[in-house]
Amino acid sequence: MLPVQAKELLSMIRKPRGAWLFLAFLALSAGTAAAHDADPENKATSTATVDTGVLKGAPYRVDIPAHWNGDLVMQLHGFEPIGTPRPAPRPPGEEASPFLAAGYALAQSSYASQGWAVDDALRDNERLRAWFVRRHGQPRHTYVVGFSMGGYVVLASLEHHGRHYDGGLSLCGANVPGTRVFDDILTSVVAFDYFFPRTPGLPPGGLADPAAPALGQMEVMHAVDAALQTDKHAAQLLATHLHVSRERLAGAIGVHYLVLHQMQQRAKGMPVDNRATVYAGFGDDAAFNRGVRRYAGDPQAMRYLAVATSLSGKIHKPLVLQYNHDDFLIPVRYQPVYPAMVQSAHGRAPTLLPSVGEGHCGFAPEQIMQAFQTLTREASGGPTG
Template sequence: MPYANHWSDEMTSTTWRHVTGLYLAVALCSAAASWPAHAAKPSPGAYTGTLHGALYRIDVPANWNGDLVMLVHGYQPVGAPVSTPMTAADSTPVLLKKGFAVAQSQYASQGWAVSDAIADTERLRQYFVKTYVMPSHTYIYGFSLGGLEVAASIERYPHTYAGAMITCGLTVSTPDFLDQGTVTPLVAFDALIPGVIPDLAAPDSPPAIPPDTIAKALEAHPNEAATLAKRLEERPETLPTLALYYMVLREFEKRAGGMPVDNRKEVYEGFGDDIAFNRKVHRYSASPQAMAYAKQNVTLTGQIETPLVMQWNAFDQTIPARFHGVYPAQIKAAGSAKWLTVLDPVGDGHCDFTDEQTAEAFDTLVRKAGANL
């Protein structure tokens, strides 16, 4: 894998947890076991295996209420360590304590694995039904990039889920996020502080940039850092997150077969002197193949028929506030506003929710879903 060695040499997983907040963490203490064949009811515990090349995990609490939650995790860089058997996402114990069974897929690939995430999650849901029984209610919950995959799932499978929850979610169509969330910040940084960001489309550009490299450049250019932070709704000290954007874009280019964003005619605003800035910005032409791949994986419509609860952090360095209202606006424009509940933002940092806040948000979802049954 092209990024694995660079990842281990240049960045520790601790560093990236600090920068992105996107890694899965502690496994549940219950031991993994083989799923009982044709069981009328599974015994409490954790059941793990592989479906179509994707590790999965199903956790069943002792007080199982008959409902299932499909849990969809966030972005994992290509080459990030993966445990076998699969470990559980941090929010899993919150749901188990409430009596829900939880099923989650590791996905068949890492990186911008939107297509795999949607397919593998649906495959795992069907596996649960065929191997066990149809749950009384099935919910889907995703965080970070998992939010995009949840939104796409409820649009694609409108009558499958009793309800959906997205926290700290990237719920922006892939083409728009690649343009506004990766290329715009990177070309802006390059225009204001040249010589740090490599050519975004060159085959020989590195797959990643150490966050420290960006941090040092920002420290040496405090005025430019302030301009970037204001325009991107960041803080100067969180702008090293640009290293994540760069890595995501480079990984996506490899997956899609070329540059997915064309900014040759884009007029940028808000980075100081607009005329001078637009003269300095590096311009890229897109690969039609890559643009098509981005649209396919995935473009949201806002057309939903499933109760959806959304919540963001009050400050999020990875998915800034400028993206938070995009999907709610799409849902309203599509005439689906009755299905949407947006909770007040809480927490300072990407996916910075307490267990109590996660539990409260999920309680809200169950109430909303119950009102529509």
């Protein structure tokens, strides 16, 4: 049995976990946003209004409580593996409950594509916001809240469309430029390939091999976990370098494999290049650098990644960041990166809250709402403590 069950891990990519599962884990102007797809379904009852449909290929759901306070929350989910079934119409998700109970309208896009779809997420979220305004009226305040990959899109939304938002909340977010995320992901999989070559059940050329056939996530995780058992010293070296607890290491490597290969599909080539990378921290570094597999990045794919996943730090609206303890997908070293970018860009400094919960997006509902209340207080000019 895996340290983290494969089925559970798949849900954790997109969902925060607390007392119950909480759905989450990964640019057009308002004037050009338009709906040209299936007619929306708009249901009004004595308790709520539900508006579902598809905008430019992106399923969406809008929930407005009967006691609407006039404010809107745009909520961004995280990474959704390519091929994950999508029910229609889009279900509300358990994450809607605390916001709706507090009187907030909630708008959620499923994005037009799956995978590390941050560019689609940015466009589709903005399109849905503009659609909400046209269909339901201008909210008093609009906030953007995202989890994991969606947390990154919160930052991009404030950078590109900040005039439309009163503030943003990024929870367990991948709050660094995508080039850094994928450099680290490549390091993870090539390091595994170095220490555990020719692992049964995995491609002969290694997990990072662009020519390898796609494998299922559960299949990869089982093979990785079995290999880690054969060399506990190498497994601990990997865990230490990747800032992951040993029991979560197989899960982290399995997700890294999945995200890297799906980004190769999206970018139409290898989006990172490690031919000149000098690695350190893997024991005998000289031997590691001689023996680790090297990959040439595809120039077009690398340009796509650099443009689609860029961040500038130029924000001027309130931003609240919060992470989890022992998050096997968002390492602690990422936490100071975006605040430093904002400082360099002379933007408005974000508020970094103390970490809570365990694992990736391990927030309880009340913790999410406490972080959100910090954002609303800051946006209104009140104290954040």
